Amino acid sequence: MFRVLHRWAGVVAAILLVIVSLTGFILSIFPLITADRTADRLDAGSLIVAVQDTLPGVQQINVNDNGVVTATAFGADGLQQIVVDAATGASLGPVTTSGLELWFENLHRNLFLSDTGQLAVLIASVAMVALTISGLALAARRLGGWRKLLSRDHGNGAGGLHLKVARIAAVGLIISSLTGVWMGLATLGVVPDPSPLADMPTVSVEAALPANELAALTSIDGAELRSITLPVEGLLGQAYEVETDAGAGFVDPATGEMLTWADRSGWSQVMDVVHLLHTGQGASLLGLILGLMSLAVPVLSGSGLLVWLAGRGKTIKVANAAAASADVIVLVGSEGGSTWRFANAFARSVQNAGLTARLAPMNDFAPTTYHAAKSIVVFAATYGDGDAPESAKDFIAKLAAAEALKVPLSVLGFGDSSYPEFCGFADEVAREAQAKGWSLLIETGKIDRQSTGEFSNWGFAYAAASGIDLGDVATALERPEMAELTLVSKSIYGEGAQAPTAVLRFAMPKVSLMDRLLGRNFAKFQAGDLLNIIPDGSDSPRSYSLASGTKDGFVEICVRKVPGGLASAQLCSMERGDKLLAYVTPNAHFHAPKDASSLVLIGAGAGIGSLAGVVRGNRRKRPAHLFFGMRSRSGGLPYEAEFEEWQGDGRLSELTIALSRSETPRYVQQALMEEAAKLRKLVQQGAHFMICGGRDMGDGVRAALEEIIAPLGMSVNQLEKEGRYAVDVF
Numbered sequence: 001m002f003r004v005l006h007r008w009a010g011v012v013a014a015i016l017l018v019i020v021s022l023t024g025f026i027l028s029i030f031p032l033i034t035a036d037r038t039a040d041r042l043d044a045g046s047l048i049v050a051v052q053d054t055l056p057g058v059q060q061i062n063v064n065d066n067g068v069v070t071a072t073a074f075g076a077d078g079l080q081q082i083v084v085d086a087a088t089g090a091s092l093g094p095v096t097t098s099g100l101e102l103w104f105e106n107l108h109r110n111l112f113l114s115d116t117g118q119l120a121v122l123i124a125s126v127a128m129v130a131l132t133i134s135g136l137a138l139a140a141r142r143l144g145g146w147r148k149l150l151s152r153d154h155g156n157g158a159g160g161l162h163l164k165v166a167r168i169a170a171v172g173l174i175i176s177s178l179t180g181v182w183m184g185l186a187t188l189g190v191v192p193d194p195s196p197l198a199d200m201p202t203v204s205v206e207a208a209l210p211a212n213e214l215a216a217l218t219s220i221d222g223a224e225l226r227s228i229t230l231p232v233e234g235l236l237g238q239a240y241e242v243e244t245d246a247g248a249g250f251v252d253p254a255t256g257e258m259l260t261w262a263d264r265s266g267w268s269q270v271m272d273v274v275h276l277l278h279t280g281q282g283a284s285l286l287g288l289i290l291g292l293m294s295l296a297v298p299v300l301s302g303s304g305l306l307v308w309l310a311g312r313g314k315t316i317k318v319a320n321a322a323a324a325s326a327d328v329i330v331l332v333g334s335e336g337g338s339t340w341r342f343a344n345a346f347a348r349s350v351q352n353a354g355l356t357a358r359l360a361p362m363n364d365f366a367p368t369t370y371h372a373a374k375s376i377v378v379f380a381a382t383y384g385d386g387d388a389p390e391s392a393k394d395f396i397a398k399l400a401a402a403e404a405l406k407v408p409l410s411v412l413g414f415g416d417s418s419y420p421e422f423c424g425f426a427d428e429v430a431r432e433a434q435a436k437g438w439s440l441l442i443e444t445g446k447i448d449r450q451s452t453g454e455f456s457n458w459g460f461a462y463a464a465a466s467g468i469d470l471g472d473v474a475t476a477l478e479r480p481e482m483a484e485l486t487l488v489s490k491s492i493y494g495e496g497a498q499a500p501t502a503v504l505r506f507a508m509p510k511v512s513l514m515d516r517l518l519g520r521n522f523a524k525f526q527a528g529d530l531l532n533i534i535p536d537g538s539d540s541p542r543s544y545s546l547a548s549g550t551k552d553g554f555v556e557i558c559v560r561k562v563p564g565g566l567a568s569a570q571l572c573s574m575e576r577g578d579k580l581l582a583y584v585t586p587n588a589h590f591h592a593p594k595d596a597s598s599l600v601l602i603g604a605g606a607g608i609g610s611l612a613g614v615v616r617g618n619r620r621k622r623p624a625h626l627f628f629g630m631r632s633r634s635g636g637l638p639y640e641a642e643f644e645e646w647q648g649d650g651r652l653s654e655l656t657i658a659l660s661r662s663e664t665p666r667y668v669q670q671a672l673m674e675e676a677a678k679l680r681k682l683v684q685q686g687a688h689f690m691i692c693g694g695r696d697m698g699d700g701v702r703a704a705l706e707e708i709i710a711p712l713g714m715s716v717n718q719l720e721k722e723g724r725y726a727v728d729v730f
């Protein structure tokens with residue numbers, strides 16, 4: 001409900017809201033420029049006398065919300081209006097209303113459309129209230145409850161910006177929009193705007209005294225004064241009409257007595273507060289803060305639109321069989337849309353295997369209609385604190401109400417291991433299903449940050465258990481748009497040692513506007529993310545760890561030429577100026593964490609690329625020890641010159657090289673064992689491990705570290721659970 005309300009209120013009101021918020025911001029600046037901050041103000045009686053000297057025949061004195069005093073007289077020359085010094089009563093010149101301010105005021109209040117415009121602005125304000133409240137409810141749900149509303153958020157791109165800006169501006173937007181609704185209703189007469197003034201009382205007919213001798217007037221502090229209407233000169237029986245912050249009354253010009261007095265009612269005090277909160281008149285700084293917050297509206301409209309556009313069309317992209325005839329039912333619980341990409345790839349693989357598949361949101365779970373199903377697969381993302389995403393929130397209730405089918409169920413969770421409840425909703429689905437008597441085909445799979453490798457492993461496990469020959473499901477993932485990369489440099493190492501390895505550097509490609517706005521593809525990547533290419537002669541992508549990030553200004557990979565390898569041969573034979581089509585996919589589990597913990601980087605062969613990229617990006621110069629294994633130095637050491645530079649400037653604290661074909665041969669895991677004491681200390685201090693290279697090296701390093709940290713009573717598993725052990729092996 002909140003999502004629908006949020007989306008439609010946003011779409012309907014977006015343009016109006018942008019106009020109203022921008023003009024609101026501009027109007028919030030005027031009080032700051034025009035406010036009169038005179039501290040020593042004359043009391044009402046003295047002010048009248050001083051102004052009478054300056055402007056004989058004065059009939060009215062007004063003090064506006066910003067403290068500016070004006071005096072009005074009607075004489076032979078017609079209407080005269082001057083601005084008055086609040087401390088002396090001297091003239092500061094004629095009143096000139098700012099045409100610009102009036103122009104913005106008219107646009108802000110009624111879009112120059114009088115009554116119709118007023119109504120439109122009122123509707124926009126109501127939409128703004130609805131948007132802010134529904135937006136906060138959505139954010140609270142995504143983040144796991146109202147108390148988590150201020151917690152660190154994990155979104156990137158337009159979605160992340162939308163959430164960040166909204167959380168900063170929400171209070172201001174609620175105040176401005178609620179008070180806007182109130183003022184709109186007051187302007188239309190729906191909310192009464194009472195004046196405190198009572199009827200004119202009977203006044204004595206004795207001769208008037210100078211105003212500064214009238215006690216009721218001299219006792220009114222200039223800072224409280226709002227207006228004075230003077231008795232018409234020479235006319236007996238007239239009183240001074242005064243209005244202050246506290247109320248209004250009539251003062252006898254002969255006796256100086258307050259004849260009647262009416263306190264400002266509670267209602268009109270509420271009106272004053274609403275007026276102050278909305279216009280900032282009288283509290284210019286608050287007005288400016290609220291005005292600045294209203295600038296969030298164009299940002300929220302733009303980013304909201306982008307999120308909506310990016311989320312559209314992400315759902316079903318395969319020929320979808322009917323629920324009653326499908327062999328495999330694929331149910332998807334997704335909020336941001338990324339899980340659909342995996343579900344589509346899975347359905348595509350099922351179809352390639354000669355079966356039919358039915359893709360649907362988890363909320364559409366209807367087991368009584370699955371007449372032909374042989375397998376039901378649930379792809380479930382997790383939000384908040386282990387909660388269901390929007391498209392799956394009805395699932396558990398539907399499951400509880402359903403009879404278990406004989407058809408086995410498989411659950412694949414999509415989540416982020418940096419959350420305490422990693423894939424918590426997928427676990428809940430599996431638990432509830434089992435409790436209802438459904439049998440699970442395989443253990444619940446968990447995909448961390450959309451890892452392609454983990455998806456591919458789960459696909460093999462599913463295929464083995466179900467007997468459906470799926471091949472590698474990851475190859476069926478729809479590719480993002482490809483960009484053209486141009487090779488700018490190539491260095492080859494290790495040719496003598498039968499392990500030629502090339503460091504290839506490409507110029508940063510052009511990024512589409514949509515990718516840039518959403519922070520996707522080449523718009524934003526880090527060392528450790530993946531560069532995907534499709535070699536000639538194959539249609540499945542190959543992925544290489546990136547050795548650079550966007551901040552470096554180029555795209556770099558390190559490629560080992562594998563005997564008989566299609567992609568590596570094509571890459572290694574590229575020459576300067578050659579072009580390549582590629583796209584980037586994030587590999588968030590292999591990024592250096594943002595905290596200041598020291599890094600232990602361990603790699604061999606081409607694995608050096610992403611680790612060198614991490615060191616290059618270590619601009620904050622946290623301690624980083626790199627262990628690197630290679631056959632021999634005879635064919636040169638990749639990144640040799642850079643390593644020297646980075647050791648010099650503090651980005652790399654130590655470099656240990658293990659050569660497996662030298663006079664003193666050793667593998668990288670042996671180098672680790674030799675530094676066991678140091679590594680134990682680093683582990684105790686919270687170090688973070690990143691391991692990149694061949695699978696065997698990965699296993700060897702794991703076993704060595706297991707041995708090294710055993711005396712601490714710790715295990716690599718534990719480090720992994722704490723997010724301190726990241727592996728990228730190939």
Ligand SMILES: Cc1cc2nc3c(=O)[nH]c(=O)nc-3n(C[C@H](O)[C@H](O)[C@H](O)COP(=O)(O)O)c2cc1C
Nearest residue numbers: 334335336337338339381382384415416419422423
């Ligand atoms: C606000 C927010 C909260 C999240 N909470 C969790 C969580 O509690 N547990 C988890 O494993 N993943 C969590 N995630 C990660 C998502 O589940 C993960 O990115 C998933 O791949 C998103 O899939 P979708 O794009 O299909 O919605 C959260 C993501 C966001 C943006």
